[in-house]
Amino acid sequence: MMRAGPSQEEIRKHNLGTLLRHVHLGGPTSRAELTSLMGLNRSTIMALTADLTAAGLVREELPKDTGRAGRPSLVVRPETARVYVLAFEVGVDRLAAARIGLGGVILDRREAVRARGPFDMAQVVGTLAGFARQMRRRTREDTICVGAAAAVSGVVRASDGVVRIGPNIGAFEVPLGEELTKRLALGLPVAVGNEANLGALAEHTRGIGAGCRDLIYLHGDVGIGGGIIVNGQLLGGYGGYGGEVGHMVVNPDGRPCACGSRGCLEAEVGEPALMEHAGRYGEMIGRDAVRAVVDAADRGDVMAQEALAHVGNWLGLGVATLVNVFNPEMVVFGGILREIYLGSAAQVRSRIATGTLRATREQVRLRTSALGDDATLMGAAELAFAQVLADPLEALSRVAPAPFGG
Amino acid sequence: MMRAGPSQEEIRKHNLGTLLRHVHLGGPTSRAELTSLMGLNRSTIMALTADLTAAGLVREELPKDTGRAGRPSLVVRPETARVYVLAFEVGVDRLAAARIGLGGVILDRREAVRARGPFDMAQVVGTLAGFARQMRRRTREDTICVGAAAAVSGVVRASDGVVRIGPNIGAFEVPLGEELTKRLALGLPVAVGNEANLGALAEHTRGIGAGCRDLIYLHGDVGIGGGIIVNGQLLGGYGGYGGEVGHMVVNPDGRPCACGSRGCLEAEVGEPALMEHAGRYGEMIGRDAVRAVVDAADRGDVMAQEALAHVGNWLGLGVATLVNVFNPEMVVFGGILREIYLGSAAQVRSRIATGTLRATREQVRLRTSALGDDATLMGAAELAFAQVLADPLEALSRVAPAPFGG
Numbered sequence: 014m015m016r017a018g019p020s021q022e023e024i025r026k027h028n029l030g031t032l033l034r035h036v037h038l039g040g041p042t043s044r045a046e047l048t049s050l051m052g053l054n055r056s057t058i059m060a061l062t063a064d065l066t067a068a069g070l071v072r073e074e075l076p077k078d079t080g081r082a083g084r085p086s087l088v089v090r091p092e093t094a095r096v097y098v099l100a101f102e103v104g105v106d107r108l109a110a111a112r113i114g115l116g117g118v119i120l121d122r123r124e125a126v127r128a129r130g131p132f133d134m135a136q137v138v139g140t141l142a143g144f145a146r147q148m149r150r151r152t153r154e155d156t157i158c159v160g161a162a163a164a165v166s167g168v169v170r171a172s173d174g175v176v177r178i179g180p181n182i183g184a185f186e187v188p189l190g191e192e193l194t195k196r197l198a199l200g201l202p203v204a205v206g207n208e209a210n211l212g213a214l215a216e217h218t219r220g221i222g223a224g225c226r227d228l229i230y231l232h233g234d235v236g237i238g239g240g241i242i243v244n245g246q247l248l249g250g251y252g253g254y255g256g257e258v259g260h261m262v263v264n265p266d267g268r269p270c271a272c273g274s275r276g277c278l279e280a281e282v283g284e285p286a287l288m289e290h291a292g293r294y295g296e297m298i299g300r301d302a303v304r305a306v307v308d309a310a311d312r313g314d315v316m317a318q319e320a321l322a323h324v325g326n327w328l329g330l331g332v333a334t335l336v337n338v339f340n341p342e343m344v345v346f347g348g349i350l351r352e353i354y355l356g357s358a359a360q361v362r363s364r365i366a367t368g369t370l371r372a373t374r375e376q377v378r379l380r381t382s383a384l385g386d387d388a389t390l391m392g393a394a395e396l397a398f399a400q401v402l403a404d405p406l407e408a409l410s411r412v413a414p415a416p417f418g419g
Numbered sequence: 420m421m422r423a424g425p426s427q428e429e430i431r432k433h434n435l436g437t438l439l440r441h442v443h444l445g446g447p448t449s450r451a452e453l454t455s456l457m458g459l460n461r462s463t464i465m466a467l468t469a470d471l472t473a474a475g476l477v478r479e480e481l482p483k484d485t486g487r488a489g490r491p492s493l494v495v496r497p498e499t500a501r502v503y504v505l506a507f508e509v510g511v512d513r514l515a516a517a518r519i520g521l522g523g524v525i526l527d528r529r530e531a532v533r534a535r536g537p538f539d540m541a542q543v544v545g546t547l548a549g550f551a552r553q554m555r556r557r558t559r560e561d562t563i564c565v566g567a568a569a570a571v572s573g574v575v576r577a578s579d580g581v582v583r584i585g586p587n588i589g590a591f592e593v594p595l596g597e598e599l600t601k602r603l604a605l606g607l608p609v610a611v612g613n614e615a616n617l618g619a620l621a622e623h624t625r626g627i628g629a630g631c632r633d634l635i636y637l638h639g640d641v642g643i644g645g646g647i648i649v650n651g652q653l654l655g656g657y658g659g660y661g662g663e664v665g666h667m668v669v670n671p672d673g674r675p676c677a678c679g680s681r682g683c684l685e686a687e688v689g690e691p692a693l694m695e696h697a698g699r700y701g702e703m704i705g706r707d708a709v710r711a712v713v714d715a716a717d718r719g720d721v722m723a724q725e726a727l728a729h730v731g732n733w734l735g736l737g738v739a740t741l742v743n744v745f746n747p748e749m750v751v752f753g754g755i756l757r758e759i760y761l762g763s764a765a766q767v768r769s770r771i772a773t774g775t776l777r778a779t780r781e782q783v784r785l786r787t788s789a790l791g792d793d794a795t796l797m798g799a800a801e802l803a804f805a806q807v808l809a810d811p812l813e814a815l816s817r818v819a820p821a822p823f824g825g
Contacts, residue, residue: 057423260776264671
């Protein structure tokens with residue numbers, strides 16, 4: 014803001030990254046479209062594409078069929094099969110890993126059940142490193158891993174990947190990023206982020222919120238997390254811990270919360286609250302348990318209906334506060350909140366209607382996650398791709414000293 | 420983000436604006452400092468300064484005393500006495516206007532008491548236009564008005580300056596921007612903004628929060644408004660209505676609010692709530708009334724102490740939610756909230772300590788407004804200066820067809 018405009022070299026880097034981001038998010042794109050999207054002339058687009066092609070990040074080819082006369086514009090495709098990242102998830106009930114190609118395509122994935130209880134570093138890192146080994150063993154020789162990142166149910170310090178606190182995975186000041194980096198030994202650091210923040214990133218870049226510049230993503234995974242996109246950017250806050258909407262106090266006289274407070278959104282709306290109100294606490298856990306309550310309510314089970322109405326009331330109160338504070342274009346419900354919202358939409362909508370100013374709510378759309386269970390893994394992949402999208406050639410030179418075709 | 424890098428002309432515009440912003444916010448600055456601050460070479464700084472000087476926006480002069488040997492670097496000063504904006508405030512209890520020079524110096528000001536009650540457009544616009552006329556009559560011939568803006572206690576649509584709703588000034592869908600533009604007849608539009616948003620802007624640019632990139636400003640003016648700075652930018656949201664923290668529900672079973680909801684932060688913490696709890700409702704109004712309660716509490720008045728503790732508890736709960744959601748570097752209390760916070764800091768701090776995650780609160784600082792009663796007027800001035808700071812020469816050409824010295 015207060016610095017001078019960019020240098021020529023910075024502009025080239027920005028343009029390379031921008032072109033790569035276009036094909037990463039939009040898929041195969043013709044040179045003509047890129048020219049118009051980026052507001053640059055044809056020869057600049059050709060030069061940028063040539064640089065990215067030489068680096069092995071994109072490939073140019075003739076379009077299948079243009080349906081138009083004349084010489085068709087070449088199509089620029091991401092090198093999805095060659096250039097990939099590793100994405101991990103440490104959820105409350107699962108450990109997951111995926112190999113995701115440039116362009117956001119899941120090429121391979123692994124998943125294991127995580128038992129609830131204290132955080133077991135050896136088990137978590139061992140399982141994920143094992144998945145990574147299996148998946149990398151199955152890749153072709155000429156593939157290249159350009160990044161790795163993990164989504165975690167907890168409050169994460171971005172700079173070093175320490176999980177400051179993750180009440181629902183029993184984690185407290187856990188150096189997950191460091192351990193994953195050590196055990197994976199990819200020659201690049203493993204970034205760590207909060208699962209709801211990364212879910213927000215995924216839904217914003219290639220999910221239901223693509224194109225929205227102001228979006229709130231609420232993620233349920235036993236507890237409740239939030240990821241907030243403000244003017245196209247993920248809200249970080251001063252220390253990077255922003256978006257902890259699960260610990261907004263919605264009911265000052267409410268249920269005790271794992272964080273030590275009382276009446277937090279997570280305490281009133283999370284899985285344990287729903288299960289207790291439905292008289293099913295201890296029967297089942299996880300998404301299946303929540304789904305069972307919603308199904309029972311659909312079939313006319315009065316106790317399940319009342320439980321959903323009860324938690325939906327608090328969910329609506331929390332969303333109303335967020336709508337007044339952020340005036341978002343969209344609120345997205347993901348994880349188990351997808352089911353809870355679908356089972357209590359009437360209460361949520363009613364609370365928003367009565368608890369917000371007309372101006373802040375009149376344009377908001379309420380939606381469920383488009384990426385479903387993959388949202389957090391896809392978000393971790395976006396975090397892992399961040400370096401190569403910011404400065405493609407520099408990032409690549411660090412992971413592949415001898416570039417393809419070079 | 421997804422566009423190509425800027426053109427040479429855009430870079431020049433950006434650099435001109437950035438240099439002007441430096442002297443506007445930082446005061447007289449030497450060419451040497453500008454070179455280092457902006458990361459440009461000396462000849463570019465000289466050329467930019469020459470353009471701004473020719474336009475009459477800045478002036479170069481020898482520094483008073485450098486205390487160093489050798490030829491001193493020329494100092495670039497904003498043309499504070501020549502280039503000004505008109506800033507207005509439509510508060511609950513006052514109508515105010517100021518003529519504020521480039522550099523943020525109040526050159527002249529006027530103020531009148533506003534009677535509480537329904538919004539009276541003729542009275543509001545008539546009073547403010549009268550103030551503007553008086554102040555402009557006293558300016559020198561060669562001065563130039565480069566912008567005008569008003570801060571209003573209400574929810575404002577930025578595009579046309581309509582006050583969508585201002586419960587505490589009795590306004591509903593009031594076309595204030597249009598009427599002010601018409602009556603002032605300055606040849607430029609009068610921008611309108613929410614008073615708390617503009618207070619946030621002022622405290623962020625030249626108040627207690629200068630240098631903070633993540634700041635929450637809470638403004639009390641009978642009701643409560645908020646202005647939130649996220650990563651250095653004012654949070655607008657999709658329609659520009661973000662920051663309505665006064666209508667977060669902190670007490671679901673609480674007091675009815677003028678917005679139609681119940682238990683909003685403003686209903687629990689605003690002036691009427693404090694006065695009722697203190698047993699003084701109807702005695703006095705406005706800042707003096709609030710001050711009287713705080714003074715009484717200081718002198719040992721138990722009812723006043725309990726009233727402050729009570730509202731401080733709800734204020735703390737609201738701030739705790741904002742800390743969890745935004746992880747701000749600073750929370751600033753302005754308007755009558757300055758007094759209320761000072762009289763209830765123990766409750767506010769205690770609620771934050773118990774109602775937030777350690778990670779989100781550990782670095783937050785709680786402060787009172789540095790600009791005091793001028794915060795909203797100063798913020799309106801920043802809004803009014805926005806055009807000339809974004810594109811100095813273009814903005815000036817619109818208001819002054821024949822530039823100074825041209």
